[in-house]
Amino acid sequence: MNVSKTVYEALWQKWGPQYWWPATSQLEMMIGAILTQYTSWSQVEKAIQRLKDEKVLDIQSLASTPSSQLESWIKSAGYYRQKSSYIKGMCWTLIEKFKGSTKELFLLETHELRNELLSWKGVGPETADSILLYAAQRPVFVVDAYTRRFMSRHRWSPENESYEKLAERFTAELEKDHALYNEYHALIVRLGKTYCRSKPHCESCPLKFLLIHPVSV
């Protein structure tokens, strides 16, 4: 059985398109990818709205905003000191290396771009791949805690599988298509928030028909 395709079809049949990433610019997506670390999207939305209200959602303004000011504006997203320094670092890198333009950054080829993003403070594989997939529209599969959880509960991968191997598990079975990966990740997040939570709700889950062993938590 092609697990990746079967799971996708079941989730798509249940929910259809998710219309991700909810942002109006590449920069907003990149900032959202940093702010969403260790917090819920509703808290990220509040922080982004605040940046819009303050009219600072551009590279130059964010780079020149004093750290303490930026921290207070993004406080709702949690870990605001670290996140403020990551956002400012990102903006300064864009100014110094990429003419202050996300478009210039996204001229890099995918592998080179991923390495560049991973060299930035506060950007790990999940954040880098979210930026690659949603802001740069590259066919890169994003792995997150929800992906890891449902894959290990179904015994399709070990709980401590490496990020790269887990991503390969999907890409080996799917077409290399950024629109498909976009929907797939969004559907997995919906699955993790709705059914495959810390305490799983297998009885009503769209993936119940794929469960061979009882889930232990």
Ligand code: SF4
């Ligand atoms: S059937 Fe259970 S273990 Fe599988 S994805 Fe749904 S909630 Fe998670």
